[in-house]
Amino acid sequence: xxxxxxxxxxxxxxxxxxxxxxxxxxxxxxxxxxxxxxxxxxxxxxxxxxxxxxxxxxxxxxxxxxxxxxxxxxxxxxxxxxxxxxxxxxxxxxxxxxxxxxxxxxxxxxxxxxxxxxxxxxxxxxxxxxxxxxxx
Amino acid sequence: xxxxxxxxxxxxxxxxxxxxxxxxxxxxxxxxxxxxxxxxxxxxxxxxxxxxxxxxxxxxxxxxxxxxxxxxxxxxxxxxxxxxxxxxxxxxxxxxxxxxxxxxxxxxxxxxxxxxxxxxxxxxxxxxxxxxxxxx
Numbered sequence: 001x002x003x004x005x006x007x008x009x010x011x012x013x014x015x016x017x018x019x020x021x022x023x024x025x026x027x028x029x030x031x032x033x034x035x036x037x038x039x040x041x042x043x044x045x046x047x048x049x050x051x052x053x054x055x056x057x058x059x060x061x062x063x064x065x066x067x068x069x070x071x072x073x074x075x076x077x078x079x080x081x082x083x084x085x086x087x088x089x090x091x092x093x094x095x096x097x098x099x100x101x102x103x104x105x106x107x108x109x110x111x112x113x114x115x116x117x118x119x120x121x122x123x124x125x126x127x128x129x130x131x132x133x134x135x136x
Numbered sequence: 137x138x139x140x141x142x143x144x145x146x147x148x149x150x151x152x153x154x155x156x157x158x159x160x161x162x163x164x165x166x167x168x169x170x171x172x173x174x175x176x177x178x179x180x181x182x183x184x185x186x187x188x189x190x191x192x193x194x195x196x197x198x199x200x201x202x203x204x205x206x207x208x209x210x211x212x213x214x215x216x217x218x219x220x221x222x223x224x225x226x227x228x229x230x231x232x233x234x235x236x237x238x239x240x241x242x243x244x245x246x247x248x249x250x251x252x253x254x255x256x257x258x259x260x261x262x263x264x265x266x267x268x269x270x271x272x
Contacts, residue, residue, distance in 0.1 A: 007186075008242065014242075018155055
């Protein structure tokens with residue numbers, strides 16, 4: 001069975017999907033990814049699909065599941081590298097990638113995750129405390 | 137024909153090899169990589185081989201060729217993610233990865249490239265000028 005490698009780069013886990021995903025490979029990837037998120041404490045998952053010629057409902061569901069699992073583990077998922085033809089087919093098939101954010105390439109995906117983490121911090125309760133202390 | 141995706145992360149091009157390399161795929165990867173190095177001006181190439189169960193003489197030669205091409209284009213190549221079994225087989229087969237530097241994972245590979253670039257700068261003639269100016 002093929003196993004999709006997961007690369008850690010700073011606070012982000014990078015997965016580049018290049019092989020045809022079987023049911024088993026997909027489940028294995030979900031498990032591996034969940035374990036790595038917990039083990040590393042990473043807050044972002046970037047899935048690169050540059051190599052995919054087509055994203056069918058199976059792959060779409062897999063991406064949605066990964067995003068949902070990551071969310072529960074406090075990690076943001078961004079899908080990057082989608083080809084124009086893939087985007088067109090997705091829309092034509094009526095597939096919506098539920099709960100999945102996309103970016104053009106890995107670098108923009110990283111920026112998206114960093115920005116989203118920064119927003120989270122702005123909204124964190126810690127900030128309100130700071131304001132309360134500042135009030136005379 | 138399968139095409140191995142090349143991901144740009146900052147000053148580094150990342151290639152994750154997951155498919156069995158045919159003659160044609162290897163040549164295509166070399167061409168793509170050379171073009172991307174020139175187009176992006178990146179100074180580092182990281183090749184991840186986590187997914188490879190075996191590195192035979194063909195793959196070894198391909199890695200050496202990529203390293204040589206990158207060197208000519210002023211980019212450093214680091215191979216990362218080699219499995220213990222692969223390392224053992226390489227030595228048993230008597231294959232030496234000529235001109236190839238290795239690191240345990242992507243992050244260490246990035247550090248290696250950054251450190252090596254810093255060394256290059258230290259040895260650059262610009263520094264001697266600075267010293268000359270500093271001398272009274």
